Amino acid sequence: MATATASNDKSTAFRAVGLALVGGIAALVASAQTGIAKAETRPSALYTVLVGARGELIYEPPVLTIRAGDRVRFINVGGFHNVIADDNSFRCANGCEGDGGSGAPSNAFWSFTLTFNTPGKIGYYCSAHGSPGSGMIGEIQVEPVSVSLQSFSVD
Numbered sequence: 350m351a352t353a354t355a356s357n358d359k360s361t362a363f364r365a366v367g368l369a370l371v372g373g374i375a376a377l378v379a380s381a382q383t384g385i386a387k388a389e390t391r392p393s394a395l396y397t398v399l400v401g402a403r404g405e406l407i408y409e410p411p412v413l414t415i416r417a418g419d420r421v422r423f424i425n426v427g428g429f430h431n432v433i434a435d436d437n438s439f440r441c442a443n444g445c446e447g448d449g450g451s452g453a454p455s456n457a458f459w460s461f462t463l464t465f466n467t468p469g470k471i472g473y474y475c476s477a478h479g480s481p482g483s484g485m486i487g488e489i490q491v492e493p494v495s496v497s498l499q500s501f502s503v504d
Contacts, residue, residue, distance in 0.1 A: 393418045393464070398487065401428035406478045408432075408487035417468050417494050424460040431455065435472035435481040439463060468493040 394415065400423055402409035413421065423432050423441065431442035431454040443459040444450015450461075454477040465471065471489045478485035 393420055395420045395422060395462070397421070398423045400425040400430045400432065400475070402426060404428070406475070406485045408473075408485070411486070412488045412490065414490040414492065415465060416492050417466055418464065419491075420462050420464045421489060422460055422462040425455070425458060429454050429456040429477050430475045430485070431477065432473050432487075433476055435474065438471070439473075465489060465491045467491065 396413055396415055396419060398413060398421055399409040401407070404427055406428070408423075415421065425442070431440065431452055433440045433452065440446040440452030441450065441461045441463070442452055443455040443457055444452070445461055445463075446452035454475065468491050471491065472481060473487050473489070474481055474483075475485040
């Protein structure tokens with residue numbers, strides 16, 4: 350709130366206060382009429398996929414639904430395996446191809462974590478026990494991050 354000082358003229362003080370109030374109300378009405386769009390904020394989640402779970406030629410879970418920005422850790426719990434995206438966007442096992450590893454199948458204990466930023470479906474397989482769409486396969490379904498629109502009106 351604005352106040353007038355060093356003046357004996359009460360009308361000047363009242364005008365200053367009145368203008369400040371009118372300006373504040375106008376700003377409130379303008380922001381109320383536009384609404385506010387904001388992205389949902391939450392920390393990224395970390396999910397785990399077990400490779401060769403229960404000593405079988407499977408990924409557990411076989412289908413995983415996450416949101417854009419989430420991370421998935423693949424852990425080889427037994428067997429000679431790797432993880433290759435159907436579209437060849439990643440090839441990993443004891444490290445990822447292009448990131449210090451070859452992505453070749455390995456029976457060593459290994460794990461790696463990938464971040465999925467783009468919505469869509471990513472199929473993957475083990476090259477020792479499958480191929481795109483058959484054998485030892487899995488899928489990650491990446492959903493978009495939601496944007497909420499808050500709107501309100503002033504009567």
